[in-house]
Amino acid sequence: MKELSELKFADDVRYAEDHEWAKLEGDTVTVGISDYAQDQLGDIVFVELPQVGDSFAKGDEFGTVESVKAVSELYMPVGGEIVAINEALEDSPESVNNAPYTDGWMIKVNPSNPADYDSLMDREAYLEKLKGQEE
Amino acid sequence: MRYLPHTDEEIRDMLQVVGAADLDGLFASIPRNCRRSGDMDLPEAMSEWDLNRHMNHLAAATAATPEYRIFMGAGSYDHFIPAATTYLMGRSEFSTAYTPYQPEISQGTLQAIYEYQTFITRLLGLDVANASMYDGASALAEALLMAIRITKRRKVAVSTAVHPLYRKVAATYLSPAEFDIVEIPYGSDGRTDLGGLGNPADFAAVAVQSPNFFGCIEDLQALGQAIHGDPKTLMVTCFSEPLAYGLLKSPGSCGADIACGEGQSFGIPRSFGGPGLGIFAARRQFVRSMPGRLVGQTVDKDGKRGFVLTLATREQHIRRERATSNICSNQGLCLTNAIIYLASLGGSGIRALARLNHDKAEYLKAALKKAGVAVPFESPTFNEFVVQFPPGFADTHARLLAKKIVAGLPLGAYYKELADHYLLCATETCTAEDLDRLVKEVTS
Amino acid sequence: MNEPAGTTGLVFNEPLLWEKGAPGRCGVSLPQRDVPASPLDSALTGDAPDFPDLSEIDVIRHFTRLSQWNFGVDSGMYPLGSCTMKYNPKTNERQAALAGFCGAHPLMPESLAQGVLKIMFELQQYLAEITGMHAVTLQPAAGSQGELTGMMLFAAYHRSQGAPRKKIIIPDSAHGTNPASAALCGFKPVAVKSDENGLLSPQAVKAVMDTDTAGIMITNPNTLGLFEEHIRQVADIVHAKGGLVYGDGANMNAIMGIVDMAQTGFDAMHLNLHKTFSTPHGGGGPGSGPVCVTRALEPFLPVPRVLEAGGRYTLSDDFPQSIGKLHAFYGNFGILIRAYSYIRSMGAANLKKASQLAVLNANYIKERLKGTYHLAYDRPCMHECVFSDKYQEAHHVTTLDIAKRLMEYGFHPPTIYFPLVVHGAIMIEPTETECRQDIDRFIEAMQAIAREAEESPELLHAAPRIPKVRRLDETLAARKPCLAG
CATH class of the missing domain: 3.40.640.10 (Type I PLP-dependent aspartate aminotransferase-like (Major domain))
Known part of the structure; x- marks a missing residue:
């Protein structure tokens, strides 16, 4: 596993406690997991995603991400309806490892409550949190 | 005792290293109130020679082929097992290994499982097969639970022509979580009658067996079409005699989503019903919902082909209470037995053997009919079929036991409406002479 | 220390079953056909399954070679914690x-x-x-x-x-x-x-x-x-x-x-x-x-x-x-x-003795290895003891590396990464049927590996090199599942 200084933290996204990131673009929020999360999980072999049209509240489990010997749940950083899923992950789950903030995106959400997004951490706050965990 | 290698001197030395005064001292952490008060009351230890005598005596107190002629299948079949199969099964590198968690030193087990999985997919016409379940009955139960997980529906339908003991196991597995099983009747031809099924969308799965418990070959294609009246409903096909698929259309080619059942027929001794082999196969799209272990092909550091346990995140040791099943130990050595046997048969051999089984049973059926015995179900059968003997045949059945003939399985205990009906089986191990004699004995 | 039990020897490559054989070969002799052929509705019959045709010796060699790629209790000590890999009596x-x-x-x-x-x-x-x-x-x-x-x-x-x-x-x-x-x-x-x-x-x-x-x-x-x-x-x-x-x-x-x-x-x-x-x-x-x-x-x-x-x-x-x-x-x-x-x-007395010796063997290993490997709980144990890779972490050597290197010394690795409550667990269950000499050789192998972890960790990272295959790509197996040939 890498040191924090070796990891990338995009500054145009917000971060959730469970290491998902969320990016607001127009009316939709794109969701994935942070570079820190993918590094902790190791080689990702499968991503289980919901169906378009499903609705979840903030904090609900929307899927799972699997490495060879572990399964982790994915939680909604914002509540709302799923409007798109990244179907390319089915054939290339490694995108989550290689490009967590771009090709490795997981879902797009039509948020039900704008306040959900505002309550997420920015880059600095998330880095503070991770530094706190390391100590 | 020959399995305990320690000498007294070694025990003394080792106790000294450990810092215990004597062997009892090793157990100081066990509270008094948990201890046994006296010695275990078990029979005296036997020498190997004495044990052989004792076991010979017990084995002799059990009727078995070839001394007895047992015309009974019903989920446990008498097939010829070649010496080469038995010989290879004696290789202790297979039998004394554990689950292949360390692939570098378990490639023998792993390649054998991969070959088994491949043969089963080819036999059943499906994409993926697992590394076995406990037996045909628990395989059916797990198939139904899998369908419930996939469809998120709580009700399944099961044909009453499915083996009654398999149905009982399925009911036991499904009842604690309160899933419902609806029974589908069989018709006057001995096949499943889906007429009263209603809307397939009410069910997670509809399960049938072919050849079914009565030996009748179901029209799987027609059943598949009816079941898939709702495309989400899963067609589960089970079997107790997979040798039939050396001859019959595969379940997968008829629309089955999951095919499962018992593989004892593939070179495994009957052993009073176990250990057998739970066979389990499904369509690729359902692989992540499958129970049991899976072996996959990969490469090693040097790029050489090798095999590993894979997709393990479905299993209990990783996903714990959210696993697709609780199964851990399976019937590994029995699947090794099956792949050795199937490799020996080959594609030509399994075809010829299946035909021979069918023809032996047909010969017996025709001879019984000719002698005036009623054959109530008209559907085509494989190596088993139902006959109706005259009332009072139970006495004849009992009398024949003394002549070392078991003239079929009485069905009255399993189906109230089938008193005086018997399920007969003839495999390649019955000679025409045996069959002629059976006909003579049951009709005289 | 004596020469380690693990060594190289001739094993054979062996293809998959369907990569060998020839149509028309046969590995069994079916009982004689003494009944006539009887027709079956062709709507119900299908093609024969696509299995290769092999001769008896094809099958014997195939599975004999496969068996030689395996490690069993009959091959050597198999101290797999929680699995009780004791000797399986032939009687x-x-x-x-x-x-x-x-x-x-x-x-x-x-x-x-x-x-x-x-x-x-x-x-x-x-x-x-x-x-x-x-x-x-x-x-x-x-x-x-x-x-x-x-x-x-x-x-x-x-x-x-x-x-x-x-x-x-x-x-x-x-x-x-x-x-x-x-x-x-x-x-x-x-x-x-x-x-x-x-x-x-x-x-x-x-x-x-x-x-x-x-x-x-x-x-x-x-x-x-x-x-x-x-x-x-x-x-x-x-x-x-x-x-x-x-x-x-x-x-x-x-x-x-x-x-x-x-x-x-x-x-x-x-x-x-x-x-x-x-x-x-x-x-x-x-x-x-x-x-x-x-x-x-x-x-x-x-x-x-x-x-x-x-x-x-x-x-x-x-x-x-x-x-x-x-x-x-x-x-x-x-x-x-x-x-x-x-x-x-066994009888009652030998069953009890089996338990006593199983516990003796485990405690003996625990005492002799506890300075070399980190002992998760330093208390009298029963039939198994749990160590971890904590002391080896500094040399970037993990439990997995130790396990793989142990193969080259001729031992089956212990259970690893379980129980989950011990990080990097190495769970050793020798069982009662291992004799003192073999237990000592196992201990010596574990000690030698600990020294190697300090002095030449690359030996551990590259292990195992002697078995039929080296470390396998489990990520590839899971990302692109190939479950049947």
Whole structure:
């Protein structure tokens, strides 16, 4: 596993406690997991995603991400309806490892409550949190 | 005792290293109130020679082929097992290994499982097969639970022509979580009658067996079409005699989503019903919902082909209470037995053997009919079929036991409406002479 | 130290079955066809399965070569924690292969099955005596099916009391089958943490035990190889709230003839005949997981049950409160014969001695390796001890590297990364059938590997190099599953 200084933290996204990131673009929020999360999980072999049209509240489990010997749940950083899923992950789950903030995106959400997004951490706050965990 | 290698001197030395005064001292952490008060009351230890005598005596107190002629299948079949199969099964590198968690030193087990999985997919016409379940009955139960997980529906339908003991196991597995099983009747031809099924969308799965418990070959294609009246409903096909698929259309080619059942027929001794082999196969799209272990092909550091346990995140040791099943130990050595046997048969051999089984049973059926015995179900059968003997045949059945003939399985205990009906089986191990004699004995 | 047991030798490459053979070859001789061919509706028949045609010697060489790529107990020491890889006596195989047993049909009239029924009846009695429990079912085909049976018994018991319960307590050190089996029964697992000594704490259990909790599942000795010293208090707490105690008997090999399981408060427990009672593991099974219960749970046992009256044995389904049936017939009977043969060969005194020596071997390893590897809990252990890679971390050497290097010394690696409560766990269970010399050589190998970890870690990172294949790409296997050829 890498040191924090070796990891990338995009500054145009917000971060959730469970290491998902969320990016607001127009009316939709794109969701994935942070570079820190993918590094902790190791080689990702499968991503289980919901169906378009499903609705979840903030904090609900929307899927799972699997490495060879572990399964982790994915939680909604914002509540709302799923409007798109990244179907390319089915054939290339490694995108989550290689490009967590771009090709490795997981879902797009039509948020039900704008306040959900505002309550997420920015880059600095998330880095503070991770530094706190390391100590 | 020959399995305990320690000498007294070694025990003394080792106790000294450990810092215990004597062997009892090793157990100081066990509270008094948990201890046994006296010695275990078990029979005296036997020498190997004495044990052989004792076991010979017990084995002799059990009727078995070839001394007895047992015309009974019903989920446990008498097939010829070649010496080469038995010989290879004696290789202790297979039998004394554990689950292949360390692939570098378990490639023998792993390649054998991969070959088994491949043969089963080819036999059943499906994409993926697992590394076995406990037996045909628990395989059916797990198939139904899998369908419930996939469809998120709580009700399944099961044909009453499915083996009654398999149905009982399925009911036991499904009842604690309160899933419902609806029974589908069989018709006057001995096949499943889906007429009263209603809307397939009410069910997670509809399960049938072919050849079914009565030996009748179901029209799987027609059943598949009816079941898939709702495309989400899963067609589960089970079997107790997979040798039939050396001859019959595969379940997968008829629309089955999951095919499962018992593989004892593939070179495994009957052993009073176990250990057998739970066979389990499904369509690729359902692989992540499958129970049991899976072996996959990969490469090693040097790029050489090798095999590993894979997709393990479905299993209990990783996903714990959210696993697709609780199964851990399976019937590994029995699947090794099956792949050795199937490799020996080959594609030509399994075809010829299946035909021979069918023809032996047909010969017996025709001879019984000719002698005036009623054959109530008209559907085509494989190596088993139902006959109706005259009332009072139970006495004849009992009398024949003394002549070392078991003239079929009485069905009255399993189906109230089938008193005086018997399920007969003839495999390649019955000679025409045996069959002629059976006909003579049951009709005289 | 002497030369290590692991060495190189000639093994053979061998293709997959369908990469060899030729159409028209045959590996079996079918019984003579003495009946005419009979037609079958062509709408029902299909093509023959696409299997290769092989000769008998093709098949013999194929599987002989495959077998040589395996490591078994007969090859060398197999100290796989929690799995009790003891020697599998060959006389057991002889007994199970007797024609009267392996040719017995399960639905024979009882009068013709007296020998096999007697074995089942007596084995039930022996297992009841060894555990101190009251009644036994032999039906479960493996330990996890035994657990499922146990959970079904708990559910049936609570229903019979008119008060079904929803939850079950499971310690965090439990094997994954425990929560999986409980979940199949509709119970929601509630985890409790082990205390600082690696033991179950009565306070922790008391804090979660309530009248909606069906009971608790306890492995004793636990997966850290420690005897649960507070087991009686824990059982009393659970019983006081109307709950039941389930025992995972995977580790029974430590305590035969020493502990009375009923006295410890167990209401039901399973045994693994393929662990404690010497039946071979078969590369993953078949196992056998008999369940032993107290008098109160007996009415719920699976059917049919073997009964005895006046020396005659019968099978009875007449138990109206029974949970039903777990196996089409009576479980893995062929495995039961082997366990029966083992118990009859050993007798009470040798079974107890087996446990004593299993515990002696484990403690001896623990004492001699504890400076070299980090010992998770420095307490007297039972039949297994749990180390970790903590001391080797500084050299960037992990438990996996140690395990792979051990292969090259000629030993099967211990269980690794389990129990989950110990980071980088190395769980060693030598069993009683390993002699002192072999145990010493194992210890020396572990010490040598620890030195290598400091001096030449690349040896460990590159290991193993001698087996048929080197480390395999498990990520590729999972990302692009290739499950059939």
